[in-house]
Amino acid sequence: MNKVILMGRLTRDPEVRYSNGADGTQLAIARYTLAVDRRIRQQEGQNADFIRCVAFGKSGEFAEKYFLQGTKVVIEGRIQTGSYQDKEGKTVYTTEVVVENQEFAESKAVSDQHRSQAQTPNDNQQQNQSQQNQQPVGDGFMSIPDNVDDSGLPFNF
Structure with missing residues (x-):
């Protein structure tokens, strides 16, 4: 079985080109790189793949x-390897994930906030504090009152 699930942030905007299909339609081909944090942080060096x-x-x-x-995304796909000859005649080996499913891993507001912090970390401390004051407190889940009748739900505990 060849199945990969990754969560990470795009290192730059996707590079997209279009290829002509056999039936004359245009097929989008998007390439991007995900920075995926490692579970075990190294003291020095690279902490992401x-x-x-x-x-x-x-x-x-x-x-x-x-x-x-x-943008923080979750992708599901399969690993694909290949090789080609470069201009000097050397064989170059490639490995990439062919995406079968992709989705956002955080809300747009959180993503925008992260992006603004990454672009100008020193200039927007006051802006970040005001954004935090405006955002609702909590973990992003809706609170359900204790008096709700849940007898009709299929997963009663």
């Missing part, structure tokens, strides 16, 4: 339209 991903068709169009540098 940078994994190349490619999305075809509607998934490629979605990435082109909605994904930006810094």
